[in-house]
Amino acid sequence: MKQLHIETKVVHGCKSFDPHTGSISFPIYQSATFRHPGLNQSTGYDYSRETNPTREELEKTLARLENGKAGFAFSSGMAAIATITELFSPGDHIVVSDDLYGGTYRLFEEICQRHGLEFTYIDTSNLGNLNASLKKNTRALFIETPSNPMMKVTDIQELVRIAKSLDLITIVDNTFLTPYFQRPLELGADIVVHSGTKYLGGHNDVLSGFIVIKDGTFEEKLKLIQKSIGAVLSPFDSWLVLRGMKTLGLRLEKQQHNAIRIANWLKGHPLVEKVYYVGLPEHEGFAISQKQCAGFGGMISFTIKKAEFVEKILRDVKIIAFAESLGGVESLITYPMVQTHGSIPQEIRERLGVNEKLLRLSVGIEAVQDLIDDLDQAMR
Numbered sequence: 001m002k003q004l005h006i007e008t009k010v011v012h013g014c015k016s017f018d019p020h021t022g023s024i025s026f027p028i029y030q031s032a033t034f035r036h037p038g039l040n041q042s043t044g045y046d047y048s049r050e051t052n053p054t055r056e057e058l059e060k061t062l063a064r065l066e067n068g069k070a071g072f073a074f075s076s077g078m079a080a081i082a083t084i085t086e087l088f089s090p091g092d093h094i095v096v097s098d099d100l101y102g103g104t105y106r107l108f109e110e111i112c113q114r115h116g117l118e119f120t121y122i123d124t125s126n127l128g129n130l131n132a133s134l135k136k137n138t139r140a141l142f143i144e145t146p147s148n149p150m151m152k153v154t155d156i157q158e159l160v161r162i163a164k165s166l167d168l169i170t171i172v173d174n175t176f177l178t179p180y181f182q183r184p185l186e187l188g189a190d191i192v193v194h195s196g197t198k199y200l201g202g203h204n205d206v207l208s209g210f211i212v213i214k215d216g217t218f219e220e221k222l223k224l225i226q227k228s229i230g231a232v233l234s235p236f237d238s239w240l241v242l243r244g245m246k247t248l249g250l251r252l253e254k255q256q257h258n259a260i261r262i263a264n265w266l267k268g269h270p271l272v273e274k275v276y277y278v279g280l281p282e283h284e285g286f287a288i289s290q291k292q293c294a295g296f297g298g299m300i301s302f303t304i305k306k307a308e309f310v311e312k313i314l315r316d317v318k319i320i321a322f323a324e325s326l327g328g329v330e331s332l333i334t335y336p337m338v339q340t341h342g343s344i345p346q347e348i349r350e351r352l353g354v355n356e357k358l359l360r361l362s363v364g365i366e367a368v369q370d371l372i373d374d375l376d377q378a379m380r
């Protein structure tokens, strides 16, 4: 069959409908276990920690969207990332983007390090830094692009070229752009990971996480880890993400449209010091983004000139909610220093620029003028 466009794939998923009844909405197979037709016989489903039809439809849909070999669904993004770390052994070293989700940093530093994994954090948006961070035991590169919250862009193809020459695995956290705007596996990465809680689910109502792999190299191992640890996504939550993803394209287009307007408005605001939005032509990562992505997404970070104003802004926004998380239809404003990046040591945060003046905006699908008016009154 002719390759479909991503806008069509997000709507139709993998099987698209239930083959048994024709149900357009894929059924929620709310069952822990499955009856065997006879000894040594199986319907293909035995026990839901291993496989569940609803979760399977979602996993195959994710694989299809990322253009990968297989997908795996987890109860959160962190469960997905923790599962990836189980691919490594004590003594292995991983190079990581220094500007990344605080929970990932906490997992690596407080859990994985105790189990013998080593991590080095560098600015992967400048690949000149890579050589000095490599060790004899380096096995993988783990990046976020655009990074969270400083929106630094890493050239995935260039990173993969270096990784391949050194026999390293490339892992990309694709939460911020989703396969709708960026497909790292097509650019050569080996593994993609997602917090599906964000844009994929899209409605701030379900936690989820995903791994998608380019080829069969890690397929059996990941299946084994997934069913052994058991942090799988429930049938109902799988259905919520399947349902949410149908509008992924519409949502992201609108969120990006709103974000461009808001980023430009913020740029002209007397209280704003600097705006970090990948879609602004003056952004350092603009050219690479144009090369490797189909869009810039809906995430904006910005610094205000005086830290004293932060408290007022967070208190006075009315439509935009002061809350952790991102990617949903509702606009949210976050204070990374104390929220998403609270677990990162101050000295590292300061170096990155995650300071008391930085705010992060996840732009929703509301009327953009209402969002601008809301910011305007809160910043007055």
Ligand SMILES: *Cc1c(COP(=O)(O)O)cnc(C)c1O
Pocket (backbone or CB within 6 Å): 076, 077, 078, 079, 101, 103, 104, 144, 148, 173, 175, 176, 194, 195, 196, 197, 198, 207, 208, 209
């Ligand atoms: C939220 C987030 C995670 C963690 O996902 P959860 O679903 O909250 O466990 C990982 N990476 C990025 C970039 C995130 O934004």
